Amino acid sequence: MKHRLKNCFTAVVTVSVVSLLAFGLAVTGCKKKSANPFPDSNAIASWEKTSETRTFAAKDLWQYIDGDAEQYISAGVVSTSTSDYKYQGQLEAVVDVYTMSDAAGAGKILDAGKTREAAVVQVGDAGISYGQSIVFRKGASLVRIVAYESTPGAPQALLALAHGVEARL
Amino acid sequence: MNNRRDFLKGAATGAVLLGSQSKLGLAAAVAGHADAGKSKVVVAKDAALHNAGGQLDDKRVIELLDRAIASYTGHNHPVESWKHLVPTDKVIGLKVNGLGGKGISTHLALVLAVCERLQQAGVKPGNIIVWDRNARDIEACGLTINTDPSKIRVFGSDVSGYEDQKATWGTASIKLSKILTRECAMVIGLPILKDHSGAGVTFAMKNMYGVVDRPQDLHDGGCNPGVADLNCIPTVREKVRFTIGDAMSSVYNGGPGFRPEHLWQPNTLIVGEDRVAVDHTAWQMIEKKRAEVGMASLEDSKRPPRYIATAADAAHNLGTNDPSRIHLMEV
Numbered sequence: 297m298k299h300r301l302k303n304c305f306t307a308v309v310t311v312s313v314v315s316l317l318a319f320g321l322a323v324t325g326c327k328k329k330s331a332n333p334f335p336d337s338n339a340i341a342s343w344e345k346t347s348e349t350r351t352f353a354a355k356d357l358w359q360y361i362d363g364d365a366e367q368y369i370s371a372g373v374v375s376t377s378t379s380d381y382k383y384q385g386q387l388e389a390v391v392d393v394y395t396m397s398d399a400a401g402a403g404k405i406l407d408a409g410k411t412r413e414a415a416v417v418q419v420g421d422a423g424i425s426y427g428q429s430i431v432f433r434k435g436a437s438l439v440r441i442v443a444y445e446s447t448p449g450a451p452q453a454l455l456a457l458a459h460g461v462e463a464r465l
Numbered sequence: 466m467n468n469r470r471d472f473l474k475g476a477a478t479g480a481v482l483l484g485s486q487s488k489l490g491l492a493a494a495v496a497g498h499a500d501a502g503k504s505k506v507v508v509a510k511d512a513a514l515h516n517a518g519g520q521l522d523d524k525r526v527i528e529l530l531d532r533a534i535a536s537y538t539g540h541n542h543p544v545e546s547w548k549h550l551v552p553t554d555k556v557i558g559l560k561v562n563g564l565g566g567k568g569i570s571t572h573l574a575l576v577l578a579v580c581e582r583l584q585q586a587g588v589k590p591g592n593i594i595v596w597d598r599n600a601r602d603i604e605a606c607g608l609t610i611n612t613d614p615s616k617i618r619v620f621g622s623d624v625s626g627y628e629d630q631k632a633t634w635g636t637a638s639i640k641l642s643k644i645l646t647r648e649c650a651m652v653i654g655l656p657i658l659k660d661h662s663g664a665g666v667t668f669a670m671k672n673m674y675g676v677v678d679r680p681q682d683l684h685d686g687g688c689n690p691g692v693a694d695l696n697c698i699p700t701v702r703e704k705v706r707f708t709i710g711d712a713m714s715s716v717y718n719g720g721p722g723f724r725p726e727h728l729w730q731p732n733t734l735i736v737g738e739d740r741v742a743v744d745h746t747a748w749q750m751i752e753k754k755r756a757e758v759g760m761a762s763l764e765d766s767k768r769p770p771r772y773i774a775t776a777a778d779a780a781h782n783l784g785t786n787d788p789s790r791i792h793l794m795e796v
Contacts, residue, residue: 358681362564362674363663364722366684390566409719413726426726442723444568446519 333393333437333464334379340460342453346388347380367408368394372401383453387443391461394438402433419458420465427451430458434465503792504739504785506746509533510795514713514732521713527578530709533736534582536796547586550707555650557588559595560705562656562672563602568723571655571711573607575734579655579709580617590617596644598675599623620644627678635694635780636685639677645700652705658712658735658747659720660727664688665763665770667721668747669708669740670696670783692772693781696740702783708743710735717754729754741776741784742791748773 337344350360354373357365361376368376378392396402399421406422409431414424420439423432428450429442439461443450511529516522531543540546551557559579561571576595583593591614597603599621600610611619622642631638645652656672663684664671670692674680683691696702712735718727731750737743748770752762763769777786785791 358684361722362680363661363667363684363688364720365681366663388567409724411718411726428725442568442725444566444723444725446725 331464333377333439333461334391335457335460335464340457342384343457343460344382344385345379346382349377349379351375351377368396368405371404372397381457383443383449383457387445387447387450387453389441389443389454389457391457392440392442393461393465394440396436396438399433399436402436402438405438406431406433417455417458419455420462423458425451425455428454430454432458432462434462437465439465503790504737504742505537505792505794506735506737506739506742507533507536507794507796508733508735508746509536510731510733512732515730519730521572521574523574523577526572526574526713527581529734530575530578530582532796533709533734536794537736543582544585547582551583551586551588551653552650553587554592556592556594556648557583558644558649558652558704559593560652560654560656560672560675561595561597561603561606561608562667562675563597563605564675565657565659565716565721565723566605567607568725569657569659569714569716569720569728570602570605570607571657572713575655575709575711575713576606576608579653591615593617594644594648595619596625596642597621602675622676622678632698632700634697634699636690637683637694637698639679639682639695639698641698641700642676642678645676645704649704651707654705654708654710654740656708656710658710658715658731658750660716660718660751660763661688661721661768661770662719663768664692664772665768666744666748666751666773668710668735669743670772670776671744673701673705676701687768687771689770689772690775690781693776693778693783696776696783697781705740707738708736708740710743710747712747712750715751715754717751717758718760739784739791741773741786743784744770744773744776745786745788745791746793 334349352360353375354369357376374395374397376394381389410424417423417425420432420434428446431440441454441458443454509529509532511525514525534546535541538546538549563570580593595608603621608619622644625643627640627642628646632641654669654672656668659667661667664687673695683695712731712733714730716724716727717729735743735747773786776783
């Protein structure tokens, strides 16, 4: 009887430890998946985060980009987050982070947006710049950063912000 | 610019109130000016609309608007023109389009110019509603939410809500914004011209996706026949009676979002009552620009705006896409 109880206790402890480990892994994994890719104000020099982050599930993406949602959905978008930024209190920009189901989906969108004017930039796994905008992918994430104005310093400022986002993905 | 905004502010608070006259019927207003049986579309352009810094010149915007409306109505005096366009004793809605965000939304300068002329024609400030889907889209146009009925009202369908009862025509079965159904006697569309990854082009008719609760349900088949069906819903067809299309800036590829790499400045307003003819004209502008930059046509890109032809067919009969039946005035 005593031996049976001891075995039972051992089994319960073992199950509990395994459960806790599994929970811990799950939490860690969850944290990594939902990590905030948006740099705080001044985490990147002179960039201020000027809005709350808004997140849209795939089924609600139309609320943000209407008909443009279709191409992201067909490429396997899972969710989209967006936030506004301002550089040196003047240059306004928006950062969109599309979390795709896999890297191929992110690549598909990146390739679809490429034209001959695109310049390759070293950010993430692959990236392009048009001066006033940068698009890059890293893993299953696709990031689009767009400035609302064209200024001489915009390309470098956007690239710095892009690296800031990349580091958080 | 400041003077005009001050004026608008004054007008909005009721300091400027001109006599109210009611005129109904756009067809009557333009009859005799358009070639018989043709749909009139005015394309008004000012190459110097943007200054060297790329900013819109507000004064030139209102002058361009006056030129467009005068050409359309045949009345040289701007205020008289407007009196022939709108019922001045009714609520007039201005449906803007802010979906593309700050970079490519209906320009504030145009909204202000229309509001100014409406008030000068005798429309009370509180009888003007500038609206779109929600606060975010409205703010993208540079506007501030206001529901005070003594001033020009600016709010979205997120405030008004949608009808409980669905309206249906063909494939379109949607709930309409109460701003359209309950507030406005007449709506003037103020869309902004954009390329559209699904529909090909978004302008006058596609702008109506912003008046329904679930526009995503109308996107199948490149929005065809969704756009045409939606515009056939009686409330949309009857109340949305005029378009002052903003083609001052546009994106010729990558839309409907803001793609600065494909931004261009046609510096143009496209004005008309026939929404199909207006869209057809706008489509040709986009195609011309794409050809200029060596880009494939929308047809070759497998996304021509087929909904335009559908809207013109006998079943929909919303207007004409036949160039021989469009009286195009370039001014």
